[in-house]
Amino acid sequence: MTAPAQDKPLLDVRGLTIEIDSRRGPAIIVDGIDLTVAKGETLGVVGESGCGKSLTMLSLVRLLPNKIRVKSGTADFAGRDLLKMSKAELREVRGGKVGFVFQDPMTSLNPVMRIGDQLAEPLIYHRNLSKAEAKDKAIELLRLVGIPAPEKRIGAYPHELSGGMRQRVMIAIGLACDPELLIADEPTTALDVTIQAQIVDLVRELRAKLGMSVVWITHDLALIAGLADRVAVLYAGTVVEDAPVDELFARPGHPYTRGLLASIPKLTDERTARLASIGGTPPEPGRRPAGCPFAPRCTLSEAICHERVPALEPLGTPTHRVACWVAQRQIREAA
């Protein structure tokens, strides 16, 4: 996996801040996230539940739930700011230039609609295909995602398909209009491990064939290792580390990333050894610490960590950026 040419990124998110109306007033849940995705690149977005990874992606197509809204920031997509588009422009982006694959294939398909019709819908709507053309294309798409006998399957209802099949259908819907960017929000979380592997392989092959960019959201670092070109690690609504995938696994810079990597069980571990874990829990929205959000749980934290928020800055190489006072100082001292 080679990093693609670094001209202007396809997606360039800057300073994205999302707030929620809580009982105690507005609380920040995503705090000034910067993300870029180059053409043809796969970005893995990793973080634990509630760190804001899904909300960040939903905010890009302005599908945030009630009471949650973007406070500031820009999201430049192919030269236009997604966050300032008109509704009509946005509808062209949704399902047209940006495809989505959601977490739970069991509930993300309309139970009363045949899958062929659900596949045809974006084609008829975005591509102005006739019903017959859309049907042919739907069959093609189902074949593309590896569903056998697609001519028969287009007449099936979602409940007649297995979870893995449904997720393939979801991916087919996401790909229907040849998107430039496919956003996959934990698409394998609800599936068992062998099906997970199939879906990961499928997306990897499709990306190679179709040349699209992919943002893959997950909490599973091991899964991202074989899939992403670059990984952004999110913690409590901020990017704490952003690095090429090999670099991240070889030289994790942020203590949180190191903790995550250490907590992946290995077959070579002693059978009696306890799994490594990170003590404590992430801060609640509205109760963010003044300094680095990870400082209260960090074993390396120093005085400055509790006072000032570290910026995301290059660590060693320009493509590996880390938001950590301690890691940055250690690098300076070593140099």
Next chain:
Amino acid sequence: MSMQPSVQPMTVPLVDDEPPVSLWRDAWHRLLRNRLAVAGLVIVVLLAFVAVFGPWLTPYDFLSQDLNARNQLPSLAHLFGTDDLGRDVLSRVIYGTRTAFVVAVVVTAVAVVIGVTLGAMAGFFGGWFDRIVMWLTDMTMSVPNLLLVVVINASLKGPAMAWMEARYLETLNPFYRETVWVDFLLVFGSMALISWPPYARLVRAQVLSIRGRPYVTAARALGLTNRLILTRYVVPNALGPLIVSVSAGLGTAMVLESAFSFLGVGVNPPTPSWGNMISDGLRVWQHYPHLLAAPAAVLGLATAAFSFLGDGLNDALNPKGSK
């Protein structure tokens, strides 16, 4: 995008090669396994048949009087006997079925259209529209049904009849002498006015729960318009409880029509309605019980049938919630 069948196909074999089974067909099979519901369905279909083909089924004209055969008990010539004007009660009950069905179907259809449209939009869009719709439903439901209908009758019937009369004298068009339509329009209007709020509430609650489901978010992420999402993703999924409610509502509408006609604010004689027949029969029931029994039995049968059918539909469409 090139589209060869290249990606590794699924390794999981397909379980079946049978044609796909829709949720609706599943529900239909479940309904057919429920005996009471099937009995209800059969009675409803039968009554509907009688209502549609009434004029060809009646042994006598429902208006023709035979003063030599007044107040007869049931016999072979008059299966349900005759009333105090010598009219055949069976023929009048059959025409009453027509009245009941026409009123029930028209009123329920109007109420469902109003209720579903308002309820679905209120639930889906929320905000001020939702608030106004909910005010309207609360307001309508807070007015006592009978009182509202009596008021509408008292205030509108006189002027409507006078207008018809004036139009007739002006144009001599016989259409304007058919004042029976004023009866029906008033009954339709006033009943539809009080019948839509429950549908609006039901659909709104359904939509509120459905609009947060992942497949609706997924549809939004596909860039579909609100109208498409509402009509193809939200409303079809809200249909189950609505169908149950409509079945029960048809029964309720028949009872309401009978109640209003019984009280003299619904369909008026000589047009037969189970309600005004019961009202007439009630005065003489000690002497001629069949005049009360015939329409009352049919009304009871119809109500029970719709109720059983509604219950069966409920079990069939929400298999998890029952038993």
